[in-house]
Amino acid sequence: RQAAAAPDSRYKFKELAWGNDETHHIADGYDADMLLRWGDPITTDAPEFDVMNQTAAAQLKQFGYNNDYVGFWPLNDEGTRGVLCVNHEYTNEEVMFPGLGRQDNQDFAGMTPELIDIEMAAHGGTVVEIARGEDGKWALVRDSRLNRRITPLDTEMTFSGPAAGHDRMKTNADPDGMTVIGTVNNCAGGMTPWGTYLMAEENFHGYFWTDVLDAEGKPDLSAHLDAASLKRYGVPGLWYAWGRFHDRWNIDKEPNEPNRWGWIVEVDPMDPTATPVKHTALGRFRHEGAETTVSPDGRLVVYSGDDNRFDYLYKYVSTGTLSDDRAANSALLSDGTLYVARFDEDGSITWMPLVHGTGPLTAANGFVSQADVLIDTRLAADALGATPMDRPEDVQPRGDGTAYVMLTNNTRRKADQVNAANPRAESSFGHIIEIKEAGGDHAATSGTWSILVKCGDPSVAEVGAQWNPETSENGWFGSPDNCAFDADGRLWISTDQGGSWGKTGKSDGLYALETEGALRGHSQLFFRCPVGGELCGPYFTNNGETLFLAVQHPGTDGTKDLKGFERESVFEDPATRWPDFDPAMPPRPSVVVVTRKGGGKIAV
Ligand code: FEO
Ligand code: CA
Ligand code: CA
Numbered sequence: 001r002q003a004a005a006a007p008d009s010r011y012k013f014k015e016l017a018w019g020n021d022e023t024h025h026i027a028d029g030y031d032a033d034m035l036l037r038w039g040d041p042i043t044t045d046a047p048e049f050d051v052m053n054q055t056a057a058a059q060l061k062q063f064g065y066n067n068d069y070v071g072f073w074p075l076n077d078e079g080t081r082g083v084l085c086v087n088h089e090y091t092n093e094e095v096m097f098p099g100l101g102r103q104d105n106q107d108f109a110g111m112t113p114e115l116i117d118i119e120m121a122a123h124g125g126t127v128v129e130i131a132r133g134e135d136g137k138w139a140l141v142r143d144s145r146l147n148r149r150i151t152p153l154d155t156e157m158t159f160s161g162p163a164a165g166h167d168r169m170k171t172n173a174d175p176d177g178m179t180v181i182g183t184v185n186n187c188a189g190g191m192t193p194w195g196t197y198l199m200a201e202e203n204f205h206g207y208f209w210t211d212v213l214d215a216e217g218k219p220d221l222s223a224h225l226d227a228a229s230l231k232r233y234g235v236p237g238l239w240y241a242w243g244r245f246h247d248r249w250n251i252d253k254e255p256n257e258p259n260r261w262g263w264i265v266e267v268d269p270m271d272p273t274a275t276p277v278k279h280t281a282l283g284r285f286r287h288e289g290a291e292t293t294v295s296p297d298g299r300l301v302v303y304s305g306d307d308n309r310f311d312y313l314y315k316y317v318s319t320g321t322l323s324d325d326r327a328a329n330s331a332l333l334s335d336g337t338l339y340v341a342r343f344d345e346d347g348s349i350t351w352m353p354l355v356h357g358t359g360p361l362t363a364a365n366g367f368v369s370q371a372d373v374l375i376d377t378r379l380a381a382d383a384l385g386a387t388p389m390d391r392p393e394d395v396q397p398r399g400d401g402t403a404y405v406m407l408t409n410n411t412r413r414k415a416d417q418v419n420a421a422n423p424r425a426e427s428s429f430g431h432i433i434e435i436k437e438a439g440g441d442h443a444a445t446s447g448t449w450s451i452l453v454k455c456g457d458p459s460v461a462e463v464g465a466q467w468n469p470e471t472s473e474n475g476w477f478g479s480p481d482n483c484a485f486d487a488d489g490r491l492w493i494s495t496d497q498g499g500s501w502g503k504t505g506k507s508d509g510l511y512a513l514e515t516e517g518a519l520r521g522h523s524q525l526f527f528r529c530p531v532g533g534e535l536c537g538p539y540f541t542n543n544g545e546t547l548f549l550a551v552q553h554p555g556t557d558g559t560k561d562l563k564g565f566e567r568e569s570v571f572e573d574p575a576t577r578w579p580d581f582d583p584a585m586p587p588r589p590s591v592v593v594v595t596r597k598g599g600g601k602i603a604v
């Protein structure tokens with residue numbers, strides 16, 4: 001397979017050949033260097049990583065697991081120093097801990113309280129200062145006062161907005177419903193225009209436990225007051241054993257605790273003592289991300305997908321407008337209107353407000369106040385008739401009123417459930433929707449939509465893919481997940497095929513996807529992951545010269561197809577030991593920093 005020469009594209013690089021092997025690959029002319037790996041010490045007093053003797057105390061001062069969202073905020077005009085904000089979405093016991101297989105199908109027999117504390121300390125986020133040296137290479141500034149970990153083990157947070165302090169937010173540990181320890185399953189996120197870091201809480205349901213099971217061994221919610229809500233959110237998911245040792249993760253003991261998760265968290269990376277805030281006005285669902293933009297009249301707009309099969313696309317519009325006052329700007333996340341999208345067959349989109357007292361959102365239907373509407377955002381959106389989507393992942397707005405929505409896949413959609421915006425049954429590879437808001441205004445309540453690409457192999461007719469015909473065998477992809485614009489407004493897509501990468505044979509990677517002109521819908525491969533890795537990030541610095549990528553769970557997803565693992569420990573015999581290739585080290589999720597050889601913008 002020869003790498004094809006790029007056609008007359010706005011992206012000036014020669015595309016990479018597709019494949020799947022034990023290391024990463026980048027297009028010619030670029031460097032892809034490791035910046036931060038799981039276990040790297042991030043403070044001066046942090047111990048060096050010792051994977052065979054890991055402790056929670058050490059992990060609290062080391063880079064966490066499964067890096068996902070990456071954001072950057074420059075600290076000088078040259079853009080050579082800045083603060084890097086990284087989410088740590090989840091943990092994989094089978095590759096973190098020696099001798100342990102996948103725990104969820106083994107009754108969590110190996111999970112001790114000590115290992116669970118390490119898992120909790122490896123979740124959350126990392127905020128660190130980084131700087132670019134004379135040689136053009138980025139490195140951690142280990143003695144920066146800004147460096148901190150945010151975890152569900154020890155980081156106290158507060159709530160803002162209509163659900164803060166509500167009775168349904170109160171627990172034994174927090175009788176005021178105003179304080180929660182930490183955040184989990186932070187997938188994608190966003191940076192606000194004033195330089196704060198938004199962490200989206202995605203699959204929070206997986207962390208909850210119950211000992212009350214039915215005859216089939218499934219959670220029995222019949223005695224629960226909130227059973228309809230729990231069921232709609234998939235709580236408890238029983239993915240982790242935390243609830244065996246911590247009451248707050250056990251819904252039998254703390255029935256309100258799930259209501260305190262599934263929000264957008266705001267962190268001030270400039271103040272290491274600042275208490276993060278869960279902003280309830282942005283709704284509660286499995287937030288994939290929280291990308292922001294500003295309307296022409298100065299209101300903050302935040303787009304967020306609910307990553308679940310047949311769930312919805314949302315956006316939030318602040319009541320007030322942006323100013324130079326950072327504290328006042330944060331208050332924009334407490335007072336505004338949350339909307340859910342209806343995609344009509346004629347190519348129009350309507351944003352329907354989730355406001356208590358309007359339409360069906362009344363006490364008669366179980367919504368006593370705006371707090372109920374927000375805690376049960378999914379139920380409220382059901383009542384409004386929102387359009388069920390093929391798993392909305394990242395949504396990237398551009399300042400001109402355009403937004404791109406990644407719909408990753410939905411193999412459970414039946415032929416009689418397709419609609420114009422989700423046109424394929426049993427969609428294994430997903431698609432991307434382009435939204436044009438009315439008047440180029442992201443705060444508009446209507447607009448139009450179209451499908452930019454339908455993903456998958458265009459040479460296989462039954463896949464039903466739709467690409468620009470110039471797209472090569474290297475350029476097409478499946479399961480779009482995260483995306484970003486570069487400094488010149490060009491779109492880049494990263495993929496997460498999960499265990500189903502076997503359907504394409506391709507590794508996950510980063511693709512440049514043209515949105516304009518004759519090459520609209522043309523895709524080129526720029527970077528690919530080592531086997532089993534999912535690609536997260538991506539994030540371009542404002543000057544366009546640096547691109548941050550996050551390789552998540554290398555050596556896991558799909559290795560069961562490749563080497564017959566599934567319930568075995570991947571730790572002892574992984575499909576790759578990327579990025580260290582040290583026989584004493586398992587593969588490590590890592591942030592990769594991409595620069596152009598000789599300097600300059602990435603794609604010019
Ligand atoms: Fe965590 Fe929706 O990917
Ligand atoms: Ca994701
Ligand atoms: Ca993004």
Ligand code: CA
Nearest residue numbers: 393408481496
């Ligand atoms: Ca995903």
